Amino acid sequence: MSKAVSALNGASFSGMADVIETGLTGMITLRGALSDATFQQAVVDATGCAVPAQRKVIQVGGNVVVWMSPDELLIVTDHAKAPAMVDTLSAALKGQHALAVNVSDARACFTLKGVGARETLAKVAPVDFDGAAFSTGDVRRSRLAQVAGAVWLNADGSFTIVCFRSVGQYVFDLLKTAAHPLSAVNALG
Amino acid sequence: MLILECPYCGVNAEETELSAGGEAHLKRFGPGSSDDNFHDYLFVRENPRGVHLERWRHANGCGKWFHAARCTTTLEVFGTYSAQTTEPPQEIKDKISARRPGWSWREFS
Numbered sequence A: 001m002s003k004a005v006s007a008l009n010g011a012s013f014s015g016m017a018d019v020i021e022t023g024l025t026g027m028i029t030l031r032g033a034l035s036d037a038t039f040q041q042a043v044v045d046a047t048g049c050a051v052p053a054q055r056k057v058i059q060v061g062g063n064v065v066v067w068m069s070p071d072e073l074l075i076v077t078d079h080a081k082a083p084a085m086v087d088t089l090s091a092a093l094k095g096q097h098a099l100a101v102n103v104s105d106a107r108a109c110f111t112l113k114g115v116g117a118r119e120t121l122a123k124v125a126p127v128d129f130d131g132a133a134f135s136t137g138d139v140r141r142s143r144l145a146q147v148a149g150a151v152w153l154n155a156d157g158s159f160t161i162v163c164f165r166s167v168g169q170y171v172f173d174l175l176k177t178a179a180h181p182l183s184a185v186n187a188l189g
Numbered sequence B: 001m002l003i004l005e006c007p008y009c010g011v012n013a014e015e016t017e018l019s020a021g022g023e024a025h026l027k028r029f030g031p032g033s034s035d036d037n038f039h040d041y042l043f044v045r046e047n048p049r050g051v052h053l054e055r056w057r058h059a060n061g062c063g064k065w066f067h068a069a070r071c072t073t074t075l076e077v078f079g080t081y082s083a084q085t086t087e088p089p090q091e092i093k094d095k096i097s098a099r100r101p102g103w104s105w106r107e108f109s
Helices: A037-047 A082-092 A117-124 A165-178 B035-043 B090-099
Strands: A012-014 A018-021 A026-031 A057-060 A063-069 A072-077 A099-102 A107-113 A139-144 A147-153 A159-164 B003-005 B012-014 B019-023 B051-057 B065-071 B077-082
Touching: A012 A165, A018 A165, A026 A082, A037 A063, A037 A072, A037 A082, A063 A139, A063 A147, A072 A082, A072 A159, A082 A099, A107 A117, A107 A165, A117 A159, A117 A165, A139 A165, A147 A165, A159 A165, B003 B065, B003 B077, B065 B090, B077 B090
Parallel strands: none
Antiparallel strands: A012 A018, A018 A107, A026 A072, A026 A099, A057 A063, A063 A072, A107 A159, A139 A147, A147 A159, B003 B012, B019 B051, B051 B065, B065 B077
């Protein structure tokens, strides 16, 4: 098999916030009835995480389960572990109206951290990123300037951003511009 | 700016996060229907000054379709509701009636 390469091969930028393309990251899209007991058990067995509540993220060990819509979850894990996890989930959900797909190579994933991270995001998305409105474990799917993306806040204060791989370069350039060291607005508390 | 609450993900999404899907509650007239019905289904749309029921899609968010009841003159939003319905729920009708007594839109009032 050919060597897997992430969207921007770990590119990074340091400004009022650090923008880092995470490199190879395993991502699985899981669709099904989130309230179904079998589905919930399958997620717990495969990831160690419970099914998150609406617009929440649950993180256990190296696995993150993200609420994407009323019938969709995104599982973030090691790139190498993703194919096996898809098999585990597919086996556990056999016969159910559910689908697990490895989308690792179809998405780009970024980490945004530093004091200016909230402000950087607030510049590019129509979302309130104030500390009171968006806290640890929250996820928001929205628009990053002209493209769709999902953003969540990790326990360590860093943001993770996921977008389609085809717009990975666009999102990196966008965050780079928004995080320019001389562009602070200091509008958020 | 128009801000609608997505009934599926609970987000107060502003207009640029959504995409408009035209008039709500269209009844399809397909093969076997009369020419008049088919013509109306294809071409005749409400263009009201006031209460309007529309379809919207949370395109840059959860991706779900939903319905919205709003006023085209003041941009007041009466409420949003699930896409899995063929008529506005009573709760939405009550909200519109409270603000626009005597309103009507197609067969609903």
